[in-house]
Amino acid sequence: MNPYKNQKVCIVTGGNSGVGLMTAFGLAQFGHHVFIACRCASKAEKAVNYIRSSTGNLNVEFLPLDLASLDSVRRYVKLFQDRQLPLHLLVNNAGVFNTRGTTQEGFELIWGINYLGHFLLTNLLLETLQHSAPSQIVMVASDLALRPTSIKWERFVRKTPLNFIELYAVSKLCLLILTQELSRRLENTNVTVNAIHPGFVQSNITLGHRLSKYLGIGISPQESASGLLTCATSAAFADVKGKFFDYKQNEIELPDLAQDTELAQQLWERSCLWTGYNRYRLTTTPNSNTTAGVLEPYSLALSPTELDSITKTIIEDVLPKPPIKNHFYDRAKFLFMFRFGSIFLLLNQFRKKEFHMERHLDSDAVWSICQDKNLRQKLKEYLGEELLLWRSEIWVNYPSQQLIPFWHQDSYPNLLQGEGKTINVYIALTEVNEWNGFEYIPNLQLTPDVSVKIKDPFSGNRLFDLPEDLEQQAVPVVLRPGEFVLFTDQLMHRSIRNTSGQVRLALTLRLTQPSVHIVSSYSPIYSKPVLL
Template sequence: MTPPTSTPVTPNSRVALVTGANSGIGRVTAVELALRGYHVFLACRDAGKTAEVLDEIAQRSGGKAKAEFIALDLGDLDSVRQCAQAFNARELPLHLLVNNAGLAGQKGFTKSGFELAFGVCHVGHFLLTRLLLDRLKQAAPSRVVVVASRAHRHAKGIDFAAVRQPSRSRGGLMDYSVAKLANILFASELGRRLAGTGVTTYALHPGVVGTNVWRSVPWPLDALVKLFMIDSEEGAKTTLYCATSDAVAQQTGLYYDQCAVATPTPVARDAALAQALWTASEGWTQD
């Protein structure tokens, strides 16, 4: 196979951290940011898989891009704390946090005691963001980008007791919808709380992307649904738009689809629910 052509890189002194950056749209996002000159931290569970992405970045940039692995298991809040501590110890600014990692169609329970999708997609990211806020504020203008989903439209609300129990929905897909609703509520509430700090927030639907977020959907259903999905490069476009576009620099707390502001469901715009979710999340993640 012919090696990829090197891409010119102009370092821009900006630092980004991307969760779930070893596959799918997270991988595309991390590679693209590195090639645009960001110093990128790839926050992932699997160092071996992440090494493949780091090799791609090195090859495509001719060794000029700055990217490195940082260990993170979002289902384990101790791991989240260790990740934040490791990053903060570097005493670097943080200009961009991309809360990308997620999973769908998988039933289970996280090590820290949450329904699997909710624990990984929301609770882990909530704690990580909170622990990195000082670095984000110091680096302002900075951004927090949360990869949500149009699947939030299937959620009618959040049962705060149910998210502390193993999944009871068929295939875990309703749990995924609740987790994605939480992503949007979190981004909007974070935006309200950070008003005036120079830190802006964005939630987005990346499109229905054929990545390994669907790795637990059984065959042949997984193969069938992927026939109607877009690829990771297309799916990363709205993430990168929210992360880097000057057009959204003064916007915060909004929801995006196809690189444009979109309107989520009424429950996703419920400020009281967003505040209740924030309060519950603070309680769940206290040291």
């Protein structure tokens, strides 16, 4: 008689200690094939040896997983899928409570480990789980998930704040929301998704938890894991979906936020964007015309590989090393001409590093983009055969930052003299989307209810107050890397706070015809106009 006739393949994240270790231990006792997923190989090895020697089940293994790195999650899934095994149970148990910092990709560390890493892991394993059905997913949440009253997206792309408990609670709330969303998406499959609150466990997650067993409070990891195992293996729970239980199998009522389907859809879409899973995208920027202010997206002739190489060069070599003459010129203008805009540019480049002027001539990488044949062709269709490039800007929008938050129109026509046409080009060097780019008001007509709020003393741009109904007409620009749009100076636009979790890099070029000249009072220019 085969003792492993009903053997299941299981993955337990954080299976090297605490509730995860006892869960892996219990599954091994049932004769299942258990994979412990954790970051520390030495701790995992001890856990594997302990389970094997105590249960006699040699089908206990370790595969490395660091949930603070999305690349590590992808490597883990590949390692597992290379084994060509089914997957019947995924226990998303790993978590941190009071760790501070950011993940490899720049997300808040607690939320990134507890939720986002598990989001990607679960979705990359969904197909295997469906092919192995009946199968189950168990999210280890917390009753602290009942506390949050809202989700503030910008906090996910910043370092852990002083109030880390709030981020922990939100991370567990997101697991409850994910439980509900996955249950809806897997409704017609034989894959169930549920969440469990493990209780106050005498574990090592915090100093208080470590001391709890000496103070006679809390429950043991064995007791907590016993409840989790019942939910994961009992026939009574085989058809239960989308529920939240405590370790005694009592159902906990879900908070309103966890049942908000619109919020769940938002979280799903953002998580797909943040992790690169399924590359959720809006449709590209809609076709438009000069009346709207933006001309439809086009693509550079550069291949993805060439563009990746150029983008890497710009980030690693061009931006960190601005020409010394530029800084000298700015300092001289400030000290001897009292041009305060110059010191503003200096401080901006040194501190925020988000705005870099006139970099097309000092870098072969940037200049190669300016000379792209597809770009030149589209510009010639609009301006004619002779193209005068008179200004350029590299814009870097870092996570949780916003470049120009006010509605404005560019003031560059004031810097030009003579008869001729002008056009601007916005080139996406990394993905531009509704979470990191800019938005504009199509077909805007300046009316009395569109008032000037203030005039920017540095750029001369007029900053506008727009009525709420007009703001609601805003359209986000959405571009793949290597795509570009042409836009006019009449475009009413503003930057979007970057909540994409990724750096957004873009190049803006200002072009005109040779019949147009730059006014002599225009000072922040380091290179003469150049013919493309």
